[in-house]
Amino acid sequence: METKKFVLLDIDYITEDDRAVVRLFGKLQGDEKGRSVIAVDKGFKPYIYVLPHDSEECVTDINEMDVEGVEWVREKDIGKTKDFLKVTLKHPQDVPKLRDKIRNLDSVLDIREHDIPFYRRYLIDKGLFPMSEVEVDGEFVNAEDNSFRCAEDTCVFEIQGEPRPVESEFPDLKILSFDIEVYNPKGMPQAEVDPIIMMSLSSNQGLEKVLSTKSSRLEFVETLESEEAMLERFVEIVKSENPDLLIGYNSDNFDMPYINDRAEKIGVELDMGTDASKLKFMRRGFANAGLIKGRIHVDLYLLMRRYLTLDRYTLERVYRELFDEEKEDVPGDEIYQYWDDGGEKLDTLFRYSLDDAVAVTKIGEKMLPLSLELTRIVGQPFFDIARMTTGQMVEWYLIRKAYEYGEIVPNKPSSTQYSERRSKRAAGGYVKDPVKGLHENIVSFDFRSLYPSIIISKNVSPDTMVSECSEDECYIAPEVGHKFLKEPVGFVPSIIGNILKERVRIKTMMKASENPREKQILDVQQQALKRLANSMYGVYGYSRFRWYRIECAEAVTAWGRDFIKKTMKQAEDYGFKALYADTDGFYATFEPSDEN
DNA sequence: CAAAGTCGGGG
DNA sequence: GTGTACGACTTTG
Numbered sequence: 001m002e003t004k005k006f007v008l009l010d011i012d013y014i015t016e017d018d019r020a021v022v023r024l025f026g027k028l029q030g031d032e033k034g035r036s037v038i039a040v041d042k043g044f045k046p047y048i049y050v051l052p053h054d055s056e057e058c059v060t061d062i063n064e065m066d067v068e069g070v071e072w073v074r075e076k077d078i079g080k081t082k083d084f085l086k087v088t089l090k091h092p093q094d095v096p097k098l099r100d101k102i103r104n105l106d107s108v109l110d111i112r113e114h115d116i117p118f119y120r121r122y123l124i125d126k127g128l129f130p131m132s133e134v135e136v137d138g139e140f141v142n143a144e145d146n147s148f149r150c151a152e153d154t155c156v157f158e159i160q161g162e163p164r165p166v167e168s169e170f171p172d173l174k175i176l177s178f179d180i181e182v183y184n185p186k187g188m189p190q191a192e193v194d195p196i197i198m199m200s201l202s203s204n205q206g207l208e209k210v211l212s213t214k215s216s217r218l219e220f221v222e223t224l225e226s227e228e229a230m231l232e233r234f235v236e237i238v239k240s241e242n243p244d245l246l247i248g249y250n251s252d253n254f255d256m257p258y259i260n261d262r263a264e265k266i267g268v269e270l271d272m273g274t275d276a277s278k279l280k281f282m283r284r285g286f287a288n289a290g291l292i293k294g295r296i297h298v299d300l301y302l303l304m305r306r307y308l309t310l311d312r313y314t315l316e317r318v319y320r321e322l323f324d325e326e327k328e329d330v331p332g333d334e335i336y337q338y339w340d341d342g343g344e345k346l347d348t349l350f351r352y353s354l355d356d357a358v359a360v361t362k363i364g365e366k367m368l369p370l371s372l373e374l375t376r377i378v379g380q381p382f383f384d385i386a387r388m389t390t391g392q393m394v395e396w397y398l399i400r401k402a403y404e405y406g407e408i409v410p411n412k413p414s415s416t417q418y419s420e421r422r423s424k425r426a427a428g429g430y431v432k433d434p435v436k437g438l439h440e441n442i443v444s445f446d447f448r449s450l451y452p453s454i455i456i457s458k459n460v461s462p463d464t465m466v467s468e469c470s471e472d473e474c475y476i477a478p479e480v481g482h483k484f485l486k487e488p489v490g491f492v493p494s495i496i497g498n499i500l501k502e503r504v505r506i507k508t509m510m511k512a513s514e515n516p517r518e519k520q521i522l523d524v525q526q527q528a529l530k531r532l533a534n535s536m537y538g539v540y541g542y543s544r545f546r547w548y549r550i551e552c553a554e555a556v557t558a559w560g561r562d563f564i565k566k567t568m569k570q571a572e573d574y575g576f577k578a579l580y581a582d583t584d585g586f587y588a589t590f591e592p593s594d595e596n
Numbered sequence: 597c598a599a600a601g602t603c604g605g606g607g
Numbered sequence: 608g609t610g611t612a613c614g615a616c617t618t619t620g
Contacts, residue, residue, distance in 0.1 A: 013608095046609065095609035115609055184607045194607085254606035285612035301605055313605065332607045389613080544612080 005029040005135045006037050007171040008128060009244055010296055011119045013092065016148075019094050020046070022122050023148075025274060025294040027171075027244060028155075029133060034155040036242060036274040039136050041163065043383050044122050046092045049075070049112040049408055050085040050102060057107035062087055065098060076407045079463030079491065084112070084408060092118035095301055099176060107149070112408050116399070120380060124400045126163055129379045130384070131372050133168035137161050151239060154274045154294070170372070170521050174205040176243035177360035178234075180255050181353050182298060182302040185336045191261035195227045197339055199234050200357035203241060204365055210354050211237075214339070218350050231259070231268040238272045238295075245296050245382075246366045249315050249356070252299040252387075256290030257281070289387055298371075298386045306389070321360045322366055327359055328352050369521075373528035390535040391542055397532060397548060398539065401495050413519055421543035426553035429583025430561035432568075439579055439589050445567060445587030451528070451537035452496050454559045460540075461490025462549045477555035478562045484555070492547065496536050503529040560584065 006026030013022045023352045024039040045068055052058035062070055068088040075084050087102070099114045116124075128134055138160040141148070142372025148156045181198040182189040199211040208220050211230045215223040224230040228274055238246065248255045260279055263270050270279040281288045290297050304310075304318045311317075319327050328353045330338055334553060338349040375385045378397045385393065454460065458475040464485040466474065474483040484490070489497070503526050510522035540544045541553035560583065567587055568578045576588040 048609075089609090092609055092618090099609075100614085117609060119608095121609075180607085182607050187607080189607050248606095250605040253604090258606085282608090283611065299605095305604085314604085330607095335607060392612090 001136060001137055001160065002139060003137050004037070004039070005133055005166060006039065007081045007168075007244075008130050008132060008134045009384060010130065010294060011123060011518060012293065013118050013122075015091070016042075018091065020044070020118060022119065023275070024134065024136075024159075026134065033529075034242075036151070037157055038148065038150055038154060038275055038294065039134075039138070039157045039159050039163070040141075040148060041122075041159040044125075045088050045090075046095055046118055046121065047088040047224055048095060048099060048102075048114040049073075049111045050087055051077075051082065051112065052085055052107060053109045054107040055083070055085075058085060058105065061105045061107050062102060063192060066090065066094070067098070076405070078189055078407075078410070082408075106211055110411070112294075112411060115412060116409070120396070120399075123379055123381075124403050127165050128163060129376050130381050131171060131375045133166035135164045135166050147275045151271075151274050151276045151294075153242065155240075170369075170376075173204075173244045173372075174242065175245045175247060175361060175364055175368075176207070176238065177202045177247045177364060178251070178255065178278075179248060179353060179356040179360060180258060181335055181339075181349065182258065183336050183339060184333070187333060189264070191257070191258050196230065196258070196262050198353045199230060200353045201234075201241075202354070202357035202361045203243065204361055207241065208354060208358060209237070212350070213396065214342075214346060216347055216348055216350055220294050220354055227262065228266045228268055229269075231263050231266065234259075235268070235270055235272055238292075242274075242296055245364070245368070246292060246296055247298045247300055247359050247360055247368075250299060250301040252287060252289050252302070253295070255494075256297065257288065260290075284387060289383070289396060290462065291383070296381075296383050296386075298364070298368070299381070300360060300367070302387060303361070303367060303371060307370070315356060315359060318363060322363060328355050364551050367525045369440050370528055370531075373524050374532070377528055377532065390531060391538045394535050394539055395545055395547070398492070398495065402491075405491060405494075407491060409428055411546065412546055413548065418543055421548060421550070426541050426550055426557055427561075428557055430564050430581060431583070432578060432581035433587065434580035439587075441589055442579070442587050442589050443576065443590065444585060445571065449500075449534055450563070450584035451556055452500065452533045454501070454556050454563075455537065456493045456497050457494050458555070458559055459484045459486060460552050460555050461492045462547060462552060464488075464490040464493075465549070466553060477558045479558045480551070480554045481556040482551045490540070492536065496533055499529050499533045499536075503533070 006028045008024055008026050013020045022044055026037050028035045028037050046341045059070055070111040071086045073084050073086045075129040095114055099111055103111045136159045141156050141158050150156050179200045180196050183194045183197050189593050201209045210221050211224055211233055212221055213224055213227055224233055272292050277293045280291045281289050286505045304313050316327050316329055330349055338345045372385055375382045378393045379400050380396050399409050403463045466483050466485055469483045474485055476483050506522050506526045510519055513519045537556055539547040540549050571588055578586050580587045
């Protein structure tokens with residue numbers, strides 16, 4: 001038996017002999033540093049919780065089904081201790097198969113935690129965090145003797161016992177950016193007819209290359225005899241560079257599907273995964289996500305929409321915003337002309353293509369650290385985090401915390417609950433229309449993290465909300481009158497409190513640090529925590545969320561309006577004149593009257 | 597006026 | 608995959 005340590009990049013599960021096998025995709029640390037590893041764990045089973053109506057009958061009913069076993073557990077449900085039946089199933093896909101049957105039993109009141117993807121359950125229950133290190137005991141297995149496939153330079157390790165999270169520094173990640181150019185005489189290209197003419201690659205370790213079916217004197221251009229050869233070379237480079245992160249711009253929607261369609265048409269295998277698997281697409285509602293096992297494909301477009309507030313989100317616009325530099329631009333509908341013209345025009349196109357890939361690398365280096373820190377805090381795969389809204393991150397963070405606190409996670413709303421929730425919206429923050437005109441000597445006031453502070457100071461949480469309560473024992477929200485026990489500290493306030501405490505701790509460390517790189521990492525960490533804390537209010541007001549509670553949302557905004565109005569009133573008593581206010585701050589001029 | 601439809605990015 | 612989800616804006620009935 002050996003012990004191995006690796007950076008956990010990604011996770012999924014496969015089925016072997018009707019049993020689920022969790023696969024942890026990583027990069028080894030230690031003597032084999034940099035080598036890709038797939039660590040497999042055969043010892044984890046799916047489960048759901050059942051809230052019984054009739055305990056004895058419930059056990060009998062469920063044991064008649066094809067389940068692994070049942071066990072009584074005592075857990076909290078919105079703060080109330082209850083006995084749940086923990087039902088372990090044989091395979092993750094038994095959950096959707098059996099859950100309705102179980103829910104509909106007369107002996108059952110409700111089922112819980114029946115919609116948590118298996119790999120997410122694994123991360124939470126084992127206390128593992130992607131983009132952090134994991135230590136495992138076990139043995140290397142020869143992939144050929146098993147059903148575990150892997151790429152040439154990847155090794156397969158079978159875990160025995162429990163994986164252990166390791167406190168670790170932020171990992172060095174190898175990033176490879178890519179961008180394609182397509183022949184498009186008729187506007188937007190059609191994969192059915194329009195070939196890929198260039199594939200650009202740029203890494204954070206100095207690689208700058210454009211593959212093309214035309215030649216050039218430019219040294220970064222590598223010419224291939226056909227589109228087929230170009231696609232094969234692309235796959236070869238991805239495998240040999242062995243990046244942890246593969247990043248593009250709008251690549252979920254354009255580059256990845258296009259490469260896939262052309263490869264399929266021409267007959268090239270895009271077997272770029274570290275398990276030798278092909279490029280796949282995951283339906284995520286209206287959008288697709290390109291997935292390469294063992295490498296994390298990230299579409300920066302999605303992230304930029306989340307992080308920046310701009311009128312447009314073209315690569316050019318985002319690049320200018322972040323670096324205050326103009327990029328060489330070729331209008332999209334003229335690309336085929338540049339290609340056909342050849343000569344200087346063609347060289348311009350080559351440079352433009354490479355520039356795009358290099359810009360993606362630069363944007364990635366600047367903007368990915370925040371998402372990577374959020375990954376290390378929220379504890380879900382980076383692939384998912386890069387495609388989640390902050391609200392969803394908050395929810396997965398709370399789900400992990402619920403496990404630690406012994407709270408059973410509330411169910412997602414049914415479609416009827418959802419539409420019912422949508423029909424009522426909590427009143428928002430206080431807004432005072434601006435006084436028209438050009439004002440001088442403006443002062444601004446703002447509450448730091450107004451909503452998180454209210455949730456903590458007024459203990460606003462579903463588990464502390466009560467209908468009847470005296471003013472001694474409860475905080476009572478203005479206007480709306482919702483009541484929250486002063487003690488004990490609620491689930492959500494407790495978690496926000498810990499986030500803010502952790503943020504203060506990191507900011508202190510940051511100030512004390514002499515090492516600029518360490519300072520920068522700590523700064524991103526505290527930003528990530530701030531983001532999480534500030535988004536946490538949303539869980540009460542967004543109709544989709546598990547911890548939705550309109551009364552909590554109403555109470556928070558009511559206290560918010562109360563605070564800002566009182567503060568404005570006080571400022572006016574001191575001679576300020578409010579000009580404009582919105583939610584957590586206001587602007588004023590100093591206009592003392594004669595008495596002052 | 598509410599409901600239904602479109603679009604973003606990419607070439 | 609223990610899936611199936613946006614939000615701002617415009618057009619239509």
